[in-house]
Amino acid sequence: MFNMANKKDKRELTDVLLSAQKLYKPSKEFQKNTNFPDYEKTLKTAAKNPLKFWEEAAEKLSWFQKWDQVLDDKNKPFYKWFVNGKCNLAYNALDRHIENNPKMHNKKAIIWEDETGRVRKFTYLELYKEVNKLVNAMKNSGVERGDRVAIYMPNIPEIVFAMLACAKIGAMHSVVYAGFSAKALADRIEDAQAKILFTADGSFRRGKIIDLKTIADDAVKQAKSVKKVIVVKNNNAKVNFNKKVDIWYNDFVKGFSDVAHCAEMDSEDPAFVLYTSGTTSKPKGVIHVHGGYAVNVLQTMEYVWDVKGDEIFWCTADPGWITGHSYIIYGPLLAGITTVMYEGMPDMPKPDRIWKVVEKHKVNVLYTAPTLIRAMMKYGAKWPQAHKMPTLRLLGSVGEPINPEAWKWYYKYVGKSKCPIMDTWWQTETGANMLTPLPSAPLKAGSACKPFPGIIADVVDKKGKSVPVGKGGYLIIRNQWPGMIRTIFNNPERYIKTYWSQVKGSYFAGDVAFKDKDGYFWIQGRTDDVLKVAGHRIGTAEVESSFVSHKAVVEAGVVGVPDPIKGEVIKAFIILTAKTKPSDELKMELKKHVRKEIGPVAVIKDIEFVEKLPKTRSGKIMRRVLKAKELGLPLGDTSSLV
């Protein structure tokens, strides 16, 4: 939150206020051709009756049986949407296109490219057949409705096959980002009690093959619930193969029919679990369902991403995060458009790879993260300037606040000052875009604009009272929406405590923000102990507990410090055992240790050995004090400090 007593915050607020004065409006021609040309009217219409807005959204999908109530809020906060409706997420993303529209058969569903330049394309019919074969093979291996299936794979077409096949069976997928370690994977498999695991021999990164199979093997040694490991041959890498549990993907599906039954699910049946970091060392298994999630994601495709049926959509996220779930896979497929997948680094072999992919595959919508934009800025504007990218018409940003400077660079050099930027604020828990402009909205560089139609958001103080314009406070959502988290897997108490106990009746997002005089939201970051490193969500408690698992460490306090490219990086304050001598070698060893425990996603920038950590009387580490010291800021209220 802004503290006007401190110089740095003063400067940031001034930056924001200056950029808040300038409005970037779409051209009249562009605006006229958007799905919802009158931005304010669109918001007003939805606000009059949000339930009607969502009911009309649900009517755009195919239902085996219609719902008899839009929202059941009797058992708060366990809300139910489209009560007694019967549907299936995969049916809506795939089968209905094939059954209802022969023209869709030959339309491209997936265009995939990897770092080495290999390209694979799948039409909707090809994708449908691949998914069906896998459905039959999985059922033959005993996967049933309600089971959990773990997926630890690179950004390749088979991850889409696996996710859709799970949904079609009614089994829940649990995708674990391939940048997590064996231990992190094992913990997630164990929590979900997944029966099978999908993985690959490897994944290309900066010309090297990342050996995913060995990591998966280590995880399976710890996670006893896994009975079968299905391995995609992605790189022809030499891998260890244990015939008792491992089977190559191609052998697994061989001989199975390409026609398969689709399970009729209840709207509220869970479609997937996705683990995300919170304030404790144990990640939360966020549950999303078949009905509301599909409705909400599709609605954002039409409103935010302005799809009309023929777009080529490229979201540069990884399928292991919610952005990948909703906007590489389900969103584009629910909308019946073409999704682009790229497996590799954005600057390989040269810093114009992203712009080349956009041109080569005629991308219309590019949805990426501020950290990638800042990394590209470092190479210079000449790289995007050398590419006209004539098909681009809309840009997107997600994952962390985008600084006005990066926003302007993205707008000018990538969008050629004609593609509006959808800065979308949302979370693993929200399922789909929540605060966002629509393409017809006037934009402000660095603001996520206003709530999506049908969403009521606010910025409040500790008591839940709205704070005045320009004043920082907690971001909350006052109403419910179909794509919302339903619970935390195996932990409904944590669901209630984390999201519904801070401000009565409202969803507590865990972010701080302020609203300006025009009602535009400006997100400042997290209020809790969650970090955003290169847009990846990591809990400080997770990192601390991995430090403490090293024999030389007694206690650890971890904070995020600002970084010009990654947004935030990790700094750790460590107390060593009495007999351990601090040294640079030990710092290296500890960094490696954390990388092994959590995965390459947890990059430790700096370690400082200390004698003591600031604590409250109850023994909680005051990370806020550590951070203030690190950044040279006033310590704030230290009355509870021992």
Ligand code: PRX
């Ligand atoms: O702090 C907010 C930040 O990312 C958090 C959610 O992280 P995750 O669940 O990993 O989902 C990321 C992608 C949906 C939020 O609580 N965040 C996300 N988008 C933005 C953002 N912060 C500012 N602006 C955004 N556009």
